[in-house]
């Protein structure tokens with residue numbers, strides 16, 4: 001695996017198969033090792049740390065080694081974000097640092113389900129109102145970074161209650177509808193895309209946006225995305 005961070009890393013949060021059981025296609029799946037590691041609130045220097053905390057933002061790295069849980073590819077647990085004070089859900093900016101990712105996004109009212117395919121260097125903006133699961137559909141370790149508001153708590157209940165997202169991704173890139181959901185739309189598949197007006201560009205590290213006073217404002221004021229008519 002490539003070196004993904006220059007400097008000391010804090011102790012990561014970890015999720016094991018036991019933490020994930022409620023959201024897996026196969027409730028009895030086994031895995032010996034930690035499924036993924038979450039390095040939260042990283043910064044390369046005290047200036048960046050101060051800039052991030054003054055804006056209530058954090059930069060995290062998540063590492064997901066390849067693994068199959070029964071037939072299902074390893075993935076994050078999945079959650080929604082609440083609404084920001086401006087009435088729109090908190091978004092989240094991601095970048096694949098190495099490996100491959102499928103971002104499985106679903107609207108709260110389940111009127112839309114999207115899989116965003118992303119490869120190394122690609123950027124993905126999870127829009128307001130979408131829950132998200134990140135799948136590692138390859139046999140390489142997925143390392144991804146995110147910048148997100150630190151002003152909210154992720155909401156896991158819907159995913160736990162419904163045993164995961166609306167679909168599971170199984171070996172061979174087969175998407176299986178989760179039987180605990182009623183009617184859900186077919187998946188729309190899209191490739192990760194840039195959002196130049198927000199300086200979200202493939203192969204340009206999202207870390208470099210730290211310190212730019214305007215460009216990350218939408219992370220706490222998601223109405224900005226509405227104004228530019230951002231759609232996934």
Ligand SMILES: O=P(O)(O)OC[C@H]1O[C@H](O)[C@H](O)[C@@H](O)[C@@H]1O
Nearest residue numbers: 038060062076077078079146148
């Ligand atoms: O919270 P989970 O569903 O387990 O997903 C894991 C990821 O979720 C969020 O998006 C965080 O900002 C990441 O730092 C974290 O690694």
